[in-house]
Amino acid sequence: MKILVVEDEKKVASFIKKGLEEEYYTVDVAYDGKEGLRLALSDEYDLIVLDLMLPFKDGISILREIRNEKISTPVLILTARSSVTDKVTGLDAGADDYLAKPFSFEEFLARVRALLRRHSNEKKNILRAGDLILDTQTHKVFRNNIEIILTPKEFAILEYLMRNKNKVVSRIKLIEHIYEYNFDPGTNIIDVYINKIRNKINLSKGEQIIKTIKGAGYLIQDD
DSSP: OEEEEEOSOHHHHHHHHHHHHHTTOEEEEESSHHHHHHHHTTOOOSEEEEOSSOSSSOHHHHHHHHHHTTOOOOEEEEESOOSHHHHHHHHHTTOSEEEESSOOHHHHHHHHHHHHHHHTTSSOSEEEETTEEEETTTTEEEETTEEEOOOHHHHHHHHHHHHTTTSOBOHHHHHHHHSOTTSOTTOOHHHHHHHHHHHHHOOSTTOOSEEEETTTEEEEOOO
8 A cells, every 4th residue: 555644854754654664555755745735636645644834835735635636545644733723623624633743653553554444445455366365454465375475565566466457557557656756667676576476476387367468567367
């Protein structure tokens, strides 16, 4: 799952990003409100973590604009503003949860998981393609009841392909979803990871769950 963190304090943003990535989430960071709004409007995220006091555009303005655009991505406000009035303003503007700084990272992760579960009415937690099973909550993968150990990046790539099964996913689309928005699109890193995933999930030769569509991208097909 992909999370956008809009936070101007770089140390705090780095801490959050590292912690979320250790929990198998893909994370983009914006350090000002203008860039945060631009990324939020792409509607490519499963969750937005939003500070209120930001350069160029404040968090409440961002929140109101994305809700006006009918983007329903869950938003967790993370801010030093902790008064009841601030919380009411944030929730009334369209936030789904509100956490004041300083905060416990364990509590922060629990709130992230709760929001993602709540939003998962549209996205299944258990993804299947034949005998391949991926659990987005426990971050476990099984094939033919055998657990397959994947790295966070491998898991994120496989999850995205399985969420889009029976559709060809381009390398550029995978890069945009899995990596930071300013990642070099000319790299062959996706091909490297696909080969690693194949080596782990293919239980015998000839069983290619992830198919290469020449000149287009990758496909997981499940009739």
